Amino acid sequence: MAQLFGVIMLFLGSTAWAGNNIYTGWFSNKAVSGYDTVAYFTEHKAVKGKAKFKFKYMDAEWYFDSAENLKLFKNNPDKYRPQYGGFCAWAVAAKMQRAPGDPNYWKIVDGKLYLNYDNSVQQKWLKDIPGFIQKADENWPKMLDQ
Structure with a gap:
């Protein structure tokens, strides 16, 4: 239960x-x-x-x-505000989904704050940060209309 x-x-x-x-x-x-x-x-x-x-x-x-x-x-x-509204950066990039960002799984890249859902997701995100940021930057504007 x-x-x-x-x-x-x-x-x-x-x-x-x-x-x-x-x-x-x-x-x-x-x-x-x-x-x-x-x-x-x-x-x-x-x-x-x-x-x-x-x-x-x-x-x-x-x-x-x-x-x-x-x-x-x-x-x-x-x-100072997190990218993608504080949703998980990996989920926005990899799945074009709004998954909650956990404030304990974070990284600052090029002066911007990114949150991830949990440790296992963050480990995936850390393997290709530039690629995931590029994809999430493409996905996020489309997600704003949904």
Whole structure:
């Protein structure tokens, strides 16, 4: 029963996004599951954001660890928000699907943040990052219309 619930939740979670194609999960409106997207660039690790440093952007709530990170994001959100709306970069590239991006499986490439679904998917993505980015960059605009 627990496995069935997990599969149902995965399906529901993978189809939920804010109005501007930002992955937020099914039962929340938190972008990047409430993780601080600026911290990936400044602290080089996944850091949970705090509700007191919350900001609404692109129909989603973005959480930050500090007032400084919130300010950095407000001044340049395109620099800090994840590619493909926070959906799994590999899934967008390989399957043209919106799979949830897990904030614990990430990589910054050429100054851009990419998330992956889990460790096994990230291992696939790491084998050809430039190829997957190129394919995902082609797929993502088509997916915005779906």
